[in-house]
Amino acid sequence: MIPAPTTAAQDAFAQVGLRAGSFIISPSADVNVSYDTNPRRVPTQARGSWSTQPTLDVIAFSDWQRHEVAARFRGSFSNFVTAPDANRPDLAATVTGRLDVTRVMRIFAEARYVLGATSAGSPNLPTLPVGVTARGLPLTHQFGATAAIEQDFGRLRLTTRGLVDRFT
Numbered sequence: 001m002i003p004a005p006t007t008a009a010q011d012a013f014a015q016v017g018l019r020a021g022s023f024i025i026s027p028s029a030d031v032n033v034s035y036d037t038n039p040r041r042v043p044t045q046a047r048g049s050w051s052t053q054p055t056l057d058v059i060a061f062s063d064w065q066r067h068e069v070a071a072r073f074r075g076s077f078s079n080f081v082t083a084p085d086a087n088r089p090d091l092a093a094t095v096t097g098r099l100d101v102t103r104v105m106r107i108f109a110e111a112r113y114v115l116g117a118t119s120a121g122s123p124n125l126p127t128l129p130v131g132v133t134a135r136g137l138p139l140t141h142q143f144g145a146t147a148a149i150e151q152d153f154g155r156l157r158l159t160t161r162g163l164v165d166r167f168t
Helices: none
Strands: 018-020 023-036 049-062 068-080 088-102 105-117 139-153 156-167
Touching: none
Parallel strands: none
Antiparallel strands: 018 023, 023 049, 049 068, 068 088, 088 105, 105 139, 139 156
């Protein structure tokens, strides 16, 4: 007797995640507890601190035979117990897509965003007078996009790609 073909739900090696229509979503959450010997990232007089860092991560991708869309969102916040002025957020988001125009031609697109904080020891920050501390770290934003077109010529694949990035 020949066994019936297995479906993705029965396949032990199938993608794991929550189904939302034709998308598979894989969320995760982590909490890290650690000790940082220099949370402010300063060159001198560094004092260590225990920290907690909760992290949320969501990955979503399409389950289509043609075309593809994928997204990843990851965010965390570093919370330092004895150095609250070094607390900092971290966020990264990326969305990518592929459009299969023909069997041998594809169009790709990607958008990305990163949020971070400038460390207190960064040379990009102004020097403060002795005894004066800055409250909170300046946030940095990075935006970017990429577009590409790809064409197959037999065994040769030609790709033209362009990107733009902005850092603030």
